Amino acid sequence: MPLLFEDDYAKLKQCCLTYEEAEQQRFFIFTQYRLPKLYTAEFADILVIIPPNYNQAGNDMFWTFPRLHRADGQPIPAVLDPGGGDNRIWNGKEFCRWSRHWDPSGKGAWRSGKDNIISIYRRIDWALKNPDAK
DSSP, rough: SSSSHHHHHHHHHEEEEEEEEETTTTTEEEEEOOTTTTTTOSSSEEEEOOOOTTSSSSSEEEEESOOBBBBTTTOTBBOOOTTTTEEEETEEEEEEEOOOOOOOSSOOOOTTTTOOOHHHHHHHHHHHOOOTTO
C-alpha cells in the first residue's frame, strides 16, 4: 500500500525530487537533497515518517543521513548524534533526528486535508536553511 496519495507522487515528479519508500516502517526518504553551504556535507538523505492519518497531520521531526555538521563549527540545536535514542536505521544507515516544532497558528501551520508531501519538503528545506530554529 503506498504511503502517499497519487497527487503527491505526481507533485514529486513535477518537482524532480528523488525518493525511496519503506512501506512497512512508513519511512519516506528524500534522496540526495542538496544541502545549503552551511554544512560540511554537500548532500544528505532525509527520512520522514508518514503517519497513517496522512494528510490530516503534519510532521515535527525528520532524520538525516549523514549526521549534519555546520561548516562554521557551531552546534545545531535539537539534533541527535549517532547512537541517539530516537534515531532511525534504514538500509544499514543511521539517520539522526532533527526535532522542529511549527507554530500551529503561524505560517508553518499544517492545513489538514490541503497540505501534502511538498509541504513536508518545504518544512524540511526551511529547517535546513535555518539550523538555529527550534
